[in-house]
Each structure stands twice: as C-alpha cells, then as structure tokens.
Amino acid sequence: MSKRVVVVGGSLSGLRLVENLQLKGFEGQIVVCSDEVVMPYNRPPLSKDFLTAGTELANIQFKTRPTLSSADWRLGVSAVSTDVARSTVTLSDGSELDFDYLVAASGVRPRPLAWERNVGRVYRVRTLTDAERLREAIRPGFRVVVIGGGFIGGEVSASARALGAEVTLLCPSAQLLQPALGSVLAQKIMERHEEAGVDVRVNERLPEVNADAARIELASGEIIEADVVVEAVGSLPNHEWLDSELLDLTDGVLCGNSLRAAGSENVYAIGDLARFPNPMFDDVPRRIEHWNIAVETARRAAQSILQVSGTQPSETVADFTPLPSFWSNQYEYRIQAYGLPRIADRIESLEGEMRGAPIMGYYRGDQLVAVAGLDNGPQLIEYSREVGK
Ligand SMILES: Cc1cc2nc3c(=O)[nH]c(=O)nc-3n(C[C@H](O)[C@H](O)[C@H](O)COP(=O)(O)OP(=O)(O)OC[C@H]3O[C@@H](n4cnc5c(N)ncnc54)[C@H](O)[C@@H]3O)c2cc1C
Incomplete structure (x- = not known):
C-alpha cells in the first residue's frame, strides 16, 4: 500500500x-x-x-x-x-x-523581547513579510536601533547604513558575534561597523522602551530616539x-x-x-x-x-557527520566559518592576514573544531578539511 x-x-x-x-x-x-x-x-x-x-x-x-x-x-x-x-x-x-x-x-x-505591544515600530527578520515591512520602513536619515549583536543584527545594521539610516547597534556582550567567533574576528568586524558610522554599544543589557518604542532607555539612563527598532536577539x-x-x-x-x-x-x-x-x-x-x-x-x-519504507535496501549507513558551515556578508566582508566555533576552549591564529584579519583555528583540547576567516575562502576550505579530525 x-x-x-x-x-x-x-x-x-x-x-x-x-x-x-x-x-x-x-x-x-x-x-x-x-x-x-x-x-x-x-x-x-x-x-x-x-x-x-x-x-x-x-x-x-x-x-x-x-x-x-x-x-x-x-x-x-x-x-x-x-x-x-x-x-x-x-x-x-x-x-x-x-x-x-x-x-x-x-x-x-525570532525570540521576542517583552514589548510585543509596540509592534508598529518594532521589526524582526525571519520571513519575506518581515523583510518587506522592514525595507518599507527604513528611510535615509531615519534612526534605526538594532538590538542584538549576532549575525542578523550585524547584517541588518550594515544594510540600514547602506540605505542611509543612522544606526545604533546594541550588543549585550562585550563584542559583536560573541561567543560565535572569538575576539580577533569580532573586533575586526566591530571596527568595520564603527568605520561605517554605526554607533556600536557593547555590554548593553536589553533596554526598556516606552509604549511606542520611540524612546529606548539604556541601563545608563541614556535615552535613544528611534524611528525603527529591529529585534535580533536569537530564536x-x-x-x-x-x-x-x-x-x-x-x-x-x-x-x-x-x-x-x-x-x-x-x-x-x-x-x-x-x-x-x-x-x-x-x-x-x-x-x-x-x-x-x-x-x-x-x-x-x-x-x-x-x-x-522499503524504497531502498536497508544497508548499514555510515554515521551522519555533516561539517557545519556558515557565511555572513557585512559591508565588503564575507565572514565564513566551518565547524562549531562555540564549542572551542582555545582560539589560535592559523595563517596570514586578509584585510588585516587572520584565519582563526578553534580548538577543543587537541581537536580542531572550527576555522573561520574574512574573505579567505580558498585557504579556509583547505583548513576546513582538518576540522573534526
Ligand atoms: C535573515 C536571515 C539570514 C540568514 N543568513 C544566513 C547566512 O548568511 N548563512 C547561513 O548559513 N544561514 C543563514 N540563515 C539561516 C538559514 O536561512 C536557515 O538555517 C534555514 O532557513 C533553515 O531552514 P529550515 O527549513 O530548517 O527552517 P525555515 O527556513 O525557518 O523554515 C521553516 C518553515 O516552517 C514554517 N512553519 C513554522 N511552523 C509551522 C507550522 N506549525 N505549520 C506549518 N509551517 C510552519 C515557517 O513559517 C517556515 O516557512 C539566515 C536566516 C535568516 C532568517
């Protein structure tokens, strides 16, 4: 049947x-x-x-x-x-x-913050509809506040700058992309955001907002005015x-x-x-x-x-061991990683510099568990063959 x-x-x-x-x-x-x-x-x-x-x-x-x-x-x-x-x-x-x-x-x-009621000014990016809404909302000169220091927060910040908006990026940890990438690459990417004119605020705990999210109050008491607020705080x-x-x-x-x-x-x-x-x-x-x-x-x-289902013979199948790989485009950078950087206990520079950033190796004990870099695709692919060995 x-x-x-x-x-x-x-x-x-x-x-x-x-x-x-x-x-x-x-x-x-x-x-x-x-x-x-x-x-x-x-x-x-x-x-x-x-x-x-x-x-x-x-x-x-x-x-x-x-x-x-x-x-x-x-x-x-x-x-x-x-x-x-x-x-x-x-x-x-x-x-x-x-x-x-x-x-x-x-x-x-997207993981929502506790301000569901402010939906008119608050945006997220997961679906086509989300992105269409955000694209409509961002205008040159508008004040865009991005909450979240991960990949999507960084990408939206870079995109909003490209559209001529003023951008404040509120990052809960001490650096962007932590713990995803480690401090060397994170520092490089943070500097690039600042060079592009993004006001990056690190160690910012999730802010309080007023009823329509037009005024965001930081832990320090500082108020940031916003036309558009983008939540990018995980999933x-x-x-x-x-x-x-x-x-x-x-x-x-x-x-x-x-x-x-x-x-x-x-x-x-x-x-x-x-x-x-x-x-x-x-x-x-x-x-x-x-x-x-x-x-x-x-x-x-x-x-x-x-x-x-009997469509194919039930032979023994090898273990499923996919090599995770990830990329993110921010400004002219292509950030790429292979493996699981977040499980590493030690990070070392493996090679050279590309746009001032080396290829990083992420180790857990003696095992190379990930490699990551900026714009160094071919060398990274070579290194990725050693991940998980
Ligand atoms: C803005 C953005 C940028 C990204 N950039 C990168 C990148 O640069 N590099 C990278 O490696 N990855 C990136 N990703 C991640 C990548 O897109 C996801 O890993 C991938 O889409 C996962 O596919 P999926 O099918 O598991 O889930 P999804 O793509 O989330 O699809 C799940 C689908 O199920 C639907 N659904 C949910 N609940 C129900 C239900 N009860 N009944 C029916 N349907 C339901 C959802 O609406 C959705 O259509 C990005 C993701 C986003 C959102």
Missing part, C-alpha cells in the same frame, strides 16, 4: 527533503504543509541584498523541479497538533492527516504543534543520528529545528541554524525514510 509522508514546514529543509525523496524513487504520497503562502524562498538575502537592492521574491525563490508538482503543497496551512501514537497531524483548516512518516521542518522564529524553535508527551522538545526536537525523533518510530526532524548528535565532534545533540545543515539533514532524513 502507498505510504504517506507529511512534511510540516515548506522552506529550505522541507523542499530539499521532498526533492531527495522524489529523486531517489519514493512513490508514495507527499503532503507539505506550510504556514507561508508562497513556495520556498531563500532566507539569507532577507537581511542583506533584499533590504538594500530592491530584490524581488522571484529572485530569491528556489527553482523547483517539475517532479515537485506531484507533491501536495498546502500553502497557508499550519500544523496545530500531532498525535504520534495515532500517527495523525491536525491542520489549521480543521482537517486531520494520517501519516506513515512525519517530518518536522518548521524551523525557528525559538517552532515545535508547539508537536506531541510533547512522547517527543523530547527541549530546545527543538531531540533526534538520533538518523534524524529520527527520540520517542517515536516514524517522526523525523530536520533543519533549524533538529537537535542531533554529530560524531564528528562528540555525542552531544545540538541544534545548528545554518543553511548547509538544513540541506544535509534533509538528505539524511530522506535516506532514512527511503530505507524504512
């Missing part, structure tokens, strides 16, 4: 999962539920070119293969609950779907629709190395939502919000489903 795969989340990881199943001969039914109303698009440009270059949706939408049309894409429909024991998922249109295999690909959403997994009785939903969906969710026989999680162990480093399950991990986990989960 024909098997049914239900995928919740129609973005990068969901799309790649469908492609992998179809390309490798899965002949059952595939239903994709996406709470967005458009076919999958690429998120990284949303904080970069999409804001500055007037990019349109068509330019960032993924090219879809003709075979994809044979999957049943239900756009604008979200999953609201699941019953893992009965293998059913309930959708926002009131329907209930049985599944043989369920794939949770619902990603993350929360979209897992509320999943069955918390049987699954471990502590920070995403806990999975084994095959991406099958702990506590289930037929539920898988992929992309930003999946918390899985990577034996390249250790057996600690982690969520990794990188584009390449969405692609790799989709491929691995598809392989699992192809085997358990």
Whole structure:
C-alpha cells in the first residue's frame, strides 16, 4: 500500500527533503504543509541584498523541479497538533492527516523581547513579510536601533547604513558575534561597523522602551530616539504543534543520528529545528541554524525514510557527520566559518592576514573544531578539511 509522508514546514529543509525523496524513487504520497503562502524562498538575502537592492521574491525563490508538482503543497496551512501514537497531524483548516512518516521542518522564529505591544515600530527578520515591512520602513536619515549583536543584527545594521539610516547597534556582550567567533574576528568586524558610522554599544543589557518604542532607555539612563527598532536577539524553535508527551522538545526536537525523533518510530526532524548528535565532534545533540545543515539533514532524513519504507535496501549507513558551515556578508566582508566555533576552549591564529584579519583555528583540547576567516575562502576550505579530525 502507498505510504504517506507529511512534511510540516515548506522552506529550505522541507523542499530539499521532498526533492531527495522524489529523486531517489519514493512513490508514495507527499503532503507539505506550510504556514507561508508562497513556495520556498531563500532566507539569507532577507537581511542583506533584499533590504538594500530592491530584490524581488522571484529572485530569491528556489527553482523547483517539475517532479515537485506531484507533491501536495498546502500553502497557508499550519500544523496545530500531532498525535504520534495515532500517527495523525491536525491542520489549521480543521482537517486531520494520517501519516506513515512525519517530518518536522518548521524551523525557528525570532525570540521576542517583552514589548510585543509596540509592534508598529518594532521589526524582526525571519520571513519575506518581515523583510518587506522592514525595507518599507527604513528611510535615509531615519534612526534605526538594532538590538542584538549576532549575525542578523550585524547584517541588518550594515544594510540600514547602506540605505542611509543612522544606526545604533546594541550588543549585550562585550563584542559583536560573541561567543560565535572569538575576539580577533569580532573586533575586526566591530571596527568595520564603527568605520561605517554605526554607533556600536557593547555590554548593553536589553533596554526598556516606552509604549511606542520611540524612546529606548539604556541601563545608563541614556535615552535613544528611534524611528525603527529591529529585534535580533536569537530564536525559538517552532515545535508547539508537536506531541510533547512522547517527543523530547527541549530546545527543538531531540533526534538520533538518523534524524529520527527520540520517542517515536516514524517522526523525523530536520533543519533549524533538529537537535542531533554529530560524531564528528562528540555525542552531544545540538541544534545548528545554518543553511548547509538544513540541506544535509534533509538528505539524511530522506535516506532514512527511503530505507524504512522499503524504497531502498536497508544497508548499514555510515554515521551522519555533516561539517557545519556558515557565511555572513557585512559591508565588503564575507565572514565564513566551518565547524562549531562555540564549542572551542582555545582560539589560535592559523595563517596570514586578509584585510588585516587572520584565519582563526578553534580548538577543543587537541581537536580542531572550527576555522573561520574574512574573505579567505580558498585557504579556509583547505583548513576546513582538518576540522573534526
Ligand atoms: C535573515 C536571515 C539570514 C540568514 N543568513 C544566513 C547566512 O548568511 N548563512 C547561513 O548559513 N544561514 C543563514 N540563515 C539561516 C538559514 O536561512 C536557515 O538555517 C534555514 O532557513 C533553515 O531552514 P529550515 O527549513 O530548517 O527552517 P525555515 O527556513 O525557518 O523554515 C521553516 C518553515 O516552517 C514554517 N512553519 C513554522 N511552523 C509551522 C507550522 N506549525 N505549520 C506549518 N509551517 C510552519 C515557517 O513559517 C517556515 O516557512 C539566515 C536566516 C535568516 C532568517
């Protein structure tokens, strides 16, 4: 009898999962539920070119293969609950779907600060709609306050400067991009922001705001006036629709190395939502919000489903050991990292200088767990081969 795969989340990881199943001969039914109303698009440009270059949706939408049309894409429909024991998922249109295999690909959403009420002036960047709204709001000379010193906060700050806005960047730690990159690269990037005219404030605890977020009060008592406030203070997994009785939903969906969710026989999680162990480093399950991990986990989960559904022979599969990789564009810099810098206990300069910044090696004990640099792609790729050895 024909098997049914239900995928919740129609973005990068969901799309790649469908492609992998179809390309490798899965002949059952595939239903994709996406709470967005458009076919999958690429998120990284949303904080970069999409804001500055007037990019349109068509330019960032993924090219879809003709075979994809044979999957049943239900756009604008979200999953609201699941019953893992009965293998059913309930959708926002009131329907209930049985599944043989369920794939949770619902990603993350921005972590909100405690000022939901100020929505008129407060922006986030996760979806196309978020980015369109922010792009409309930023005008030359406007005062933009970005809260959060991570990659998205840095990218939005650089984009807002490119659009001619006055930018204040409030960073909760002592340097930008901490603990992601370590102090050498972080210092270089912070200097570049300052050179571009961004007012970078470090060690800023999350500020108080007045009712319409037009006045932001810092811990020092200083008031900053804002036309636009962008929150970029991390993310929360979209897992509320999943069955918390049987699954471990502590920070995403806990999975084994095959991406099958702990506590289930037929539920898988992929992309930003999946918390899985990577034996390249250790057996600690982690969520990794990188584009390449969405692609790799989709491929691995598809392989699992192809085997358990009998589409492919159940041979022993090697451990899933994807090398995380990440990039960020800020000004003329392309920041790139391979591995997991955040698990390092020691950071060393490995080589030379590119735009005044060396390639950095991140070690845990004797193991090189990551390398990172600015604009040194080819050398970094060479070093990345040593990561996890
Ligand atoms: C602004 C921005 C810039 C980025 N830049 C970079 C970068 O430079 N480099 C890099 O490596 N990575 C970057 N990333 C991260 C990368 O885009 C993500 O890792 C990737 O999108 C993860 O894909 P995903 O499919 O797991 O999740 P998502 O892309 O988040 O997709 C999840 C989908 O599920 C939907 N959904 C949620 N709940 C439900 C529900 N209950 N029912 C139905 N649908 C649901 C969501 O609306 C969404 O469409 C960036 C992300 C953002 C937001």
